[in-house]
Amino acid sequence: MQVLQLTISGLSQGCIYGLIALGFVLIYKATETVNFAQGELMMLGAFAGLAATTWLGLPYWAGVVLSVLALAAFGLVVERLVLRPILGQPAFAIVMVTIGVGYVARGLVTMVPGVGTETYTYPAPFKDEVFKAGGLVIGAEHLVVIGTTVVLCAIMFAAFRYTRIGVAMQAASQNQLAAYYMGIPVRRLNGLIWGISAAVAAVAGVLLAPITFVHANMGFIGLKAFPAAVVGGFGSLPGAIVGGLLIGVVESLSGFYLPEGFKDIAAYVVVLAMLIGKPNGLFGETMRKKV
């Protein structure tokens, strides 16, 4: 029974990792860069939602919508201002720029006088409700996280596979130049995917906020989402969720059964084992260039 309870709490934590990893994977799938600022985008999303509900007095759901819209706009702006000018530069230069964006976002939030350095609780209608089933306890906020993650993942998966834009994004990610020649507006697609990914980050932010607290450093959880994305195979949307769940469960179980300290590094041990054993992840595709 204990194992089951631990697994359930691991799964709900894993869904958060999966949601953040979903943002990584979206950007990686479409532009083949990794956004190290994903955690910070999530933090901004949580703050935007918080601002909408507490200061504007809007109901929770309106706050969520507002936060998602605000972050989508923010993602578009970031892409236009700092990522488009360096399109085609070495991959790690782009990664460094996203690290810089993360630093600036975190720094700016802390600089807002009287707001940025505090820690807030996030009010949500379903907060503190629990469901009990045969001795197992699960919080409503965890159920909401799980449900939203599954739905978002399904929508994104379908969008990538069946819509024209999704297929165009896949083409652009495999060969930008060829995609450009085929008449695909590569730059506009990149902007779009940054907007979508920031919106997903906002969703993750407003879902995580009721479970933990809202503060400027909550974006560091993004560092735990990397292992999730890698385990699932970067570039695979269902993989991100499965990877997130796996990491969450391993973390929760190792926190209970292994000595203190293993909980924090469990995710990284798993990802190293994965990289050495099966570098492309669970669902990653293997391709090899022929010369």
Place this chain on the structure above:
Amino acid sequence: MRYIFKTDYDQDIRLFKHGGQKFWYGVLGIVLAAAPWLFSEYQLAQLSLIAIYGIVGLGLMVLTGFTGLVSIGHAAFLGVGAYAEAILAARGWPFPVSFAVAVALSAITGVVVGLPALRVRGIYLAIATLAFGFILEEIITRWESLTGGNSGLAVAQPAAFGWKLETAPQFYYLCTLLAIVATLAVLNLLRTPTGRAFVAIRDSEISAQSMGISLAAYKTLSFAISAGLTGLAGALYAHKLRFLSPDQFTVLQSVELLMMVFVGGIGSIHGAFLGAAFLIALPQAISALAPHLPASLGSATGLQPTVFGLILIGFILFEPMGMFGWWFKARTYLQLFPFYRRGMFRRQKSFQKSDRLR
């Protein structure tokens, strides 16, 4: 305008290309040697720190700048070197021996970390090193019998054979000397077949492999050299700080080290030291400017990361060669004097090439 007429193949790999360089590096050497008389003790301490970070920069430059492998876990190597030195110094080992052991230990750690590099590349490698960074940080925190854990570890002064480096100038000379030796070693490495193999791997793994370069051997070697240099810097760092705790070797520190080489100029030896000077000078410049800013802005804790982030973004957007790029462009301008064209360093418009196919 300077024109070097080459009459000998050795001229291509000579360390000093012409008399001007000999002169200016000579001046630099004299200034560095006379620094204890020229600068205050505080400035001397800062110079030692620049030398230490410069050695880290050299290590990262070998790995990231010349072999094209990215590490977001270099603070862990710094930590391995620092803790090895602190523990051995406490046992009374003479510092040349304990430095060598610290370097060797870091290099071995580097080989272990480099193992995934044989199978993965690009962003996956970055994440593997990130994971190693977290794990090593946790090991340092938890292995309390050896490292003192979160309560920290005091470091003795460097001593060897009854001779103690106690004063700031002595320590400064040690740091500078080791930095110069490390620089010459890396410069030499780069003109050997090994260094050329590194650069070939950076530019194209497939063509390097086709030329008969063993990717596995050279990538591991690059990791070992890079980690060894960082371990050397770590050993000096331990004596500089005099007190070690695990929170000095976090992943954030690794990211800052990476920023350092990017701001200094990726792929140049000058860049390592320019970046180190930047990393040391920026917090001081910010705290010097803070009183002149509005109170709400100047006292904000977020000021430093914001400025860091903005500078990093600015460099990558407008000056991908980093601070070295400024110097390089100025030099080119003078060398070509009337013939410098504005578009000479303009970036070509390009689209991203997929890294997924390998």
